[in-house]
Amino acid sequence: MSKTNGARPPKAPPNASRAERSHTISNDALNAVCPYYTMYPLEFPLRVLTEYGNDGDWVIDPFCGRGTTNFAARLRRMPSVGIDSSPVAAALAQSKLASAEPDxxxxxxxxxxxxxxEPxxxxxxxxxxxxxxERTLVQLCQLREALLGECSSPTRILLRAIVLGALHGPRPKGTPSYFSNQSPRTFAPKxxxxxKFWTxxxxxxxxxxxxxxIKARADRYLAQPPPDVDGKVLLGDSRVADxxxxxxxxxFVVTSPPYFxxxxxxxxxxxxxWFLGGPDYVEYRQPEGQLEHxxxxxxxxxMGRVWRNVATHSTKDAxxxxxxxxxxxxxxxPMDVLKRSLVDSGWKMKTAKAVPDSDRGRRQVVQFGAKPKKAITEHDVYCQRA
Ligand SMILES: C[S@@+](CC[C@H](N)C(=O)[O-])C[C@H]1O[C@@H](n2cnc3c(N)ncnc32)[C@H](O)[C@@H]1O
Incomplete structure (x- = not known):
């Protein structure tokens, strides 16, 4: 599971290079407001944008998840767009561009x-x-209905992300930091x-x-906000040109699509x-707007349609x-799947680098199950406009 899931802001890995360490900063707590399945570590987009980007360059992530790329862009004072077809992802990514006093x-x-x-x-x-x-659930319903009614201000966008982050997770010995009975925090219990487990x-x-x-989390995640930058997050399907x-x-397009x-x-x-207005049960059918597997x-x-759409909306030197x-x-x-998606996409692949050992333990596949059999190497693939 990602080390950025929990309470503390991410730290540079022990064997990080000097360049990586210099990117580890102290106003990045908001990035951990809520874990997200298959998120990548903040250091990845931050390193890329620091190495190649300039203040003011627009950044886009067409599979933005919790908005890690958008948050990295914000730290680099670069405006950004995030797109994701999951309402949870879009709500979290929106919070990465918002500012409000914890109080x-x-x-x-x-x-x-x-x-x-009365809910x-x-x-x-x-x-x-x-x-x-029962009392907790009544309050969660009150918050849910109020936020479903109105959630356009930065204050409410941040409150919603904080509640999403606290909705389910482990029960500590001391003061509770989640609303639920003992649960995983990255994904919801079935x-x-x-x-059966609780009984x-x-x-x-x-x-x-x-x-x-809510107060403990607002103080932790919002105490030192990064600078405000321009940007927006869209709930949508990136395969659709519109x-x-x-x-x-x-x-810059910095992203991580779903693995096949x-x-x-x-x-x-x-x-x-459910908190974002969905049903109060698990829906297993193939959701609209997600890549089909x-x-x-x-x-x-x-995936190729997404690359073509971002090519059309990027600069010639992107x-x-x-x-x-x-x-x-x-x-x-995996690399065959990716290479296939890049054919006639408007992008030329230049290099592919295996993700360094320093990122081990934060690999996306690890977050899918407690014990992966054998690590499948992840790659960072660099492309230019064709
Ligand atoms: C690997 S995750 C991205 C994680 C992200 N890098 C982060 O750090 O949180 C891939 C994301 O792609 C989204 N997705 C899948 N199909 C999509 C589509 N057609 N359009 C937009 N988003 C899509 C999923 O909802 C998921 O959030």
């Missing part, structure tokens, strides 16, 4: 909870009874398994102080999706830098 975020949560508005809908059933204390261990949900958790309409031309076979972005985030050709063709790898239940060689 204002807490005041906003306090006002919502103080209004004590219009309240999830019921075994899972919900075991996952959250209901039947979770109920077998007699684990009952704690009556947590929702506002104190998604890029009216976007500025980017000089990684299909569970939405079901694994079902609790966060039915076969290598189809998958590579979908660079495309892709981190790519694979997962174990697919026989396809």
């Amino acid at each position: 204002r975020v807490v005041a906003s949560a306090r006002a919502i909870l103080k209004a004590r508005k 219009a809908s309240f999830p019921a059933g075994d899972f919900w009874k075991h996952a959250y204390h 209901p039947n398994y979770a109920v 077998a261990r007699s684990m009952r949900p704690v009556d947590v102080d929702v506002l104190s958790i 998604t890029f309409r009216d976007l500025p031309r980017a000089r 076979g990684m299909r569970t972005y939405l079901p694994d985030q079902w609790l966060r999706l 039915s076969g290598v050709d189809h998958f590579a063709a979908g 660079r495309l830098i892709i981190r790519y790898g694979g997962i174990h239940d697919r026989a396809a060689e």
